Amino acid sequence: MRASISIVLLTACVWAAHAADRREVKSVFVRNSEIYVAGSAAAPLLQLTHDGLPKSLAVWSPDGHRIAFVRDSGGRAMADIIVISSAGKTLREISFRPSGSSVSGMRFVEEIQWISEQRIAVSGSVNPSTCEYVMIDAASGREVGWYGADGFSLVPSPDGTHVAYEGSVPHSTPEQDRSPRLCVDHECDSGKPGWPGYSGSARHVEFSTYPVWSASGSAVAIAAQDYQTGKLSLVVRPMEGDPSEYALTASSPGGIDISWDRETVFVTTVDGAWKLEPNGSALIRIDPSAVPADLVAALQMKLAERATLQLGATAQLDCWCASCALRSLPRRQGPLEARPDARRSKLL
Amino acid sequence: MRLIVLLVLACVAAFGQATGVSYYHWSDDGHNIYANSTVEASMNIVNPPPGITHTYTAALTLKGPKGNTVSGGPTKISENIYGTSWPVANTEIAMSDIGVYLVETDDTAYCSYIESIFFSDVGDAFDVIPPPYINSDPSGVVINNTTSNNFAVDSAGYMSIYGESLLCEDTCSQSDIQVSENDDPNVTILAIAGSTDQQVNVSYSIGSGATVGQHCVYVYTPYGVSNCGSYMIGDLSPTISSISLSTFVAGTSTPNVQISGANFGTNCPNFAITPTLAGSTFVPNGPQSCTDTLVTGTMNIDPNAAAGQDTVSLTAEGFNSQGFLPAQQGETQSASKTITVLAAPTIRITRSSLTQSSATGSPAGGTILWGAGANVIVSYASGDTAQSNPNAAVLSNGPNPSPNGAPSPGALSAVTGWYDPPAGSPVSSSFHVPTFGMSCYYTTTQQQWGAAPNSCLAVTIFGTQYSGYTANPTGLPVGNYCNSFLAEVTLQGSGQLSNGTDVQYISGGYPPSGTYRVVTVIDGADGSPVHAGQTVARDRSIIPTGGVHVDINGIGNGLLANDTGGAIVGYRIDYYNGAGPAACAAFSNIMAVSGCSPGNANCPADTAIQ
Numbered sequence: 001m002r003a004s005i006s007i008v009l010l011t012a013c014v015w016a017a018h019a020a021d022r023r024e025v026k027s028v029f030v031r032n033s034e035i036y037v038a039g040s041a042a043a044p045l046l047q048l049t050h051d052g053l054p055k056s057l058a059v060w061s062p063d064g065h066r067i068a069f070v071r072d073s074g075g076r077a078m079a080d081i082i083v084i085s086s087a088g089k090t091l092r093e094i095s096f097r098p099s100g101s102s103v104s105g106m107r108f109v110e111e112i113q114w115i116s117e118q119r120i121a122v123s124g125s126v127n128p129s130t131c132e133y134v135m136i137d138a139a140s141g142r143e144v145g146w147y148g149a150d151g152f153s154l155v156p157s158p159d160g161t162h163v164a165y166e167g168s169v170p171h172s173t174p175e176q177d178r179s180p181r182l183c184v185d186h187e188c189d190s191g192k193p194g195w196p197g198y199s200g201s202a203r204h205v206e207f208s209t210y211p212v213w214s215a216s217g218s219a220v221a222i223a224a225q226d227y228q229t230g231k232l233s234l235v236v237r238p239m240e241g242d243p244s245e246y247a248l249t250a251s252s253p254g255g256i257d258i259s260w261d262r263e264t265v266f267v268t269t270v271d272g273a274w275k276l277e278p279n280g281s282a283l284i285r286i287d288p289s290a291v292p293a294d295l296v297a298a299l300q301m302k303l304a305e306r307a308t309l310q311l312g313a314t315a316q317l318d319c320w321c322a323s324c325a326l327r328s329l330p331r332r333q334g335p336l337e338a339r340p341d342a343r344r345s346k347l348l
Numbered sequence: 349m350r351l352i353v354l355l356v357l358a359c360v361a362a363f364g365q366a367t368g369v370s371y372y373h374w375s376d377d378g379h380n381i382y383a384n385s386t387v388e389a390s391m392n393i394v395n396p397p398p399g400i401t402h403t404y405t406a407a408l409t410l411k412g413p414k415g416n417t418v419s420g421g422p423t424k425i426s427e428n429i430y431g432t433s434w435p436v437a438n439t440e441i442a443m444s445d446i447g448v449y450l451v452e453t454d455d456t457a458y459c460s461y462i463e464s465i466f467f468s469d470v471g472d473a474f475d476v477i478p479p480p481y482i483n484s485d486p487s488g489v490v491i492n493n494t495t496s497n498n499f500a501v502d503s504a505g506y507m508s509i510y511g512e513s514l515l516c517e518d519t520c521s522q523s524d525i526q527v528s529e530n531d532d533p534n535v536t537i538l539a540i541a542g543s544t545d546q547q548v549n550v551s552y553s554i555g556s557g558a559t560v561g562q563h564c565v566y567v568y569t570p571y572g573v574s575n576c577g578s579y580m581i582g583d584l585s586p587t588i589s590s591i592s593l594s595t596f597v598a599g600t601s602t603p604n605v606q607i608s609g610a611n612f613g614t615n616c617p618n619f620a621i622t623p624t625l626a627g628s629t630f631v632p633n634g635p636q637s638c639t640d641t642l643v644t645g646t647m648n649i650d651p652n653a654a655a656g657q658d659t660v661s662l663t664a665e666g667f668n669s670q671g672f673l674p675a676q677q678g679e680t681q682s683a684s685k686t687i688t689v690l691a692a693p694t695i696r697i698t699r700s701s702l703t704q705s706s707a708t709g710s711p712a713g714g715t716i717l718w719g720a721g722a723n724v725i726v727s728y729a730s731g732d733t734a735q736s737n738p739n740a741a742v743l744s745n746g747p748n749p750s751p752n753g754a755p756s757p758g759a760l761s762a763v764t765g766w767y768d769p770p771a772g773s774p775v776s777s778s779f780h781v782p783t784f785g786m787s788c789y790y791t792t793t794q795q796q797w798g799a800a801p802n803s804c805l806a807v808t809i810f811g812t813q814y815s816g817y818t819a820n821p822t823g824l825p826v827g828n829y830c831n832s833f834l835a836e837v838t839l840q841g842s843g844q845l846s847n848g849t850d851v852q853y854i855s856g857g858y859p860p861s862g863t864y865r866v867v868t869v870i871d872g873a874d875g876s877p878v879h880a881g882q883t884v885a886r887d888r889s890i891i892p893t894g895g896v897h898v899d900i901n902g903i904g905n906g907l908l909a910n911d912t913g914g915a916i917v918g919y920r921i922d923y924y925n926g927a928g929p930a931a932c933a934a935f936s937n938i939m940a941v942s943g944c945s946p947g948n949a950n951c952p953a954d955t956a957i958q
């Protein structure tokens with residue numbers, strides 16, 4: 001059964017490659033506790049590991065030359081984070097959160113992702129609400145940064161120099177008292193406001209998507225829903241300047257996708273499509289066919305990922321693309337794609 | 349048959365008649381007659397006028413039917429004397445000349461005195477040998493040893509022709525006669541031995557191209573050709589003699605079923621199955637699968653067909669759609685055969701509890717297999733095997749695929765029972781079981797972090813180490829609190845003091861600047877308290893608000909879903925198990941078969957079949 005799932009996943013990656021203008025796509029996944037790489041459906045699989053130790057969460061580095069994955073530590077640590085070359089050579093073995101260390105935070109390693117060529121983000125839930133993101137230097141294995149996010153919401157900028165996420169709201173906070181914020185880097189630490197600011201000084205919103213960076217990394221966009229009125233909006237947060245909020249007339253917070261084409265934001269929902277021009281004052285409703293093809297391909301890939309989820313949530317696969325819209329999207333197949341709906345569920 | 353030639357003596361008015369043709373024979377072609385005869389006449393003259401003697405010579409003329417003079421001459425007529433005669437030349441007389449011959453005299457003076465003239469045969473009389481004659485009623489041409497004159501297309505055999513003079517009144521031999529069908533080249537009729545003057549035996553062969561309808565057969569003898577011996581050609585009524593399978597199962601399609609019989613015709617018949625149900629059909633494989641005696645096709649029995657006897661009927665059009673006997677163009681005829689229909693096999697699955705299910709296949713017997721999607725293991729209950737019907741199964745949790753014990757997302761998995769019946773195709777039935785990737789969370793406790801002020805443990809959170817203590821933090825009872833405890837309360841949002849009092853973080857950040865408050869209970873996101881071992885956090889899109897309880901195999905039953913959070917997405921459940929790390933220390937992040945009460949599409953109830 002596992003083998004058949006992998007084949008389907010590979011098909012999804014190859015399909016994504018086709019959708020992405022046939023640019024180079026390769027995938028990495030775990031089968032029978034070993035790491036495999038596939039370049040195309042026709043090429044033979046390349047087995048990179050042979051030790052038989054349980055592994056999971058294999059992900060490509062941004063340049064496609066390295067792979068990081070989680071390996072069972074045998075009880076010596078929360079997990080071992082392993083970095084290997086694309087040819088299978090072990091580059092770094094990181095004992096993450098060794099047993100006995102007086103560190104509190106994530107309970108388990110549930111996700112890893114490359115933030116940049118140098119950093120790997122390891123994340124896990126602290127409790128039902130809060131997730132801890134730990135930045136690890138891929139070369140030294142040292143922890144070099146920490147973020148507390150509400151859910152698995154942290155998204156790195158395309159160049160890896162920034163992160164955007166939904167700021168942590170302590171669990172057990174009464175729902176009506178929640179004050180989720182869109183945070184960039186560490187601005188929400190130590191009293192910095194984020195968006196829309198601290199509880200009491202701004203209205204209560206819940207986010208309907210994760211942050212989406214523009215290709216240049218100059219701005220991040222997110223969909224929000226007013227807790228009191230239920231109205232939807234698109235928030236665009238430039239790295240320089242104040243955030244702007246635009247009314248979004250979609251009927252439901254579920255199924256919203258945000259994409260960037262240069263500095264233009266496109267929003268697609270089940271109700272239609274909108275765009276926000278640079279320096280635009282409002283979202284303009286457009287024909288869905290007017291959404292740029294690359295973005296459509298990216299969205300279609302997301303649909304394929306959802307289909308993959310239905311095949312088996314335990315099957316994970318990471319696609320790497322040299323130069324395509326995949327770079328600006330969450331590439332992991334699996335829990336990531338289900339999160340927007342979870343955001344909606346907060347208000348159900 | 350004897351040919352009669354009537355001779356009439358005519359005078360001024362006809363006054364007598366007599367017969368008398370003595371000799372003739374038929375020409376070779378049977379169309380003419382040769383006559384060579386002597387006509388003898390006698391007259392009786394009564395009370396002749398003066399001058400008229402009893403003997404008188406008169407001129408008589410013999411004229412044929414068309415008025416032509418056949419013979420004649422002076423004839424001496426004597427009173428009370430019979431006889432005068434003259435020869436009739438051996439002249440060929442056409443058949444058309446057969447009829448009334450007149451004896452005339454132009455000596456009218458004696459006509460009134462001539463009482464009568466008689467003609468009589470002279471010498472030997474000859475029987476006439478007429479042309480052959482076939483009885484005109486339906487018995488004239490019949491199939492051998494039967495009384496039927498209905499012949500089937502594409503058949504061969506022997507027939508009998510009944511009539512007269514079929515062997516020239518026994519003057520001809522077998523080889524002198526011929527029998528033929530003149531009109532239809534697809535019909536061959538040959539005389540065979542054993543014929544008599546009243547019965548000719550023939551062999552016949554009627555090809556498939558024969559024209560359906562009334563046909564004629566003729567007998568030829570040296571004395572002529574017979575009238576039309578009428579008979580009929582058509583197809584016999586179709587019959588179904590057998591069907592290669594006699595038993596079918598409702599809801600199945602059985603290919604290559606052969607229906608055998610006779611007289612199906614050249615085109616594929618139409619088939620019907622009664623009782624009529626939309627899904628019950630017999631479909632021939634194609635034109636090549638249909639012959640006059642066999643049709644091969646697929647028998648489809650409607651899934652809703654009741655058990656019992658059904659009737660397969662065909663309606664045929666005969667050879668070349670020419671109908672049947674009695675022949676009517678375009679006529680159709682039907683035939684039928686009974687088959688036995690078994691009720692469609694069914695499998696009925698029930699669930700008596702979250703992990704107990706049972707499948708019953710109908711009819712009895714057969715085998716039952718179980719299978720399940722991701723995260724669910726299904727096995728036979730103790731004592732049951734695949735041959736058990738009914739058959740009980742036990743659901744158990746699948747393994748957590750994560751290598752490091754991290755919770756993995758579950759799914760809505762299908763559990764399927766396949767029933768392979770003794771006859772017919774397997775059927776299956778499924779129900780869905782939610783499986784949740786489990787994790788455990790707890791409330792941090794004050795004693796977990798040591799005793800302030802001197803024995804506080806240190807903790808690192810988000811890269812910052814918290815050690816030492818804070819005196820009288822805002823909102824908490826007066827006293828010293830380890831900063832590690834306060835930091836953990838800030839991170840988790842709540843904690844429990846050593847005396848069991850629950851506290852919550854409000855704002856201000858990590859110690860020493862945080863603000864807290866004492867609460868009587870810690871509420872979940874839905875607004876109701878969380879209780880150790882009794883409540884869970886879940887994704888509201890899977891388990892909605894409103895007091896839904898969850899039964900989790902291996903964890904517990906009746907757990908209230910009243911909490912949520914952004915880290916719990918999809919088929920994940922975070923199980924609240926109280927205060928202190930020990931609450932979750934032994935917890936295994938299993939993948940758990942679960943059920944909701946009330947159930948919904950994403951999380952069906954324990955015993956739901958959906």
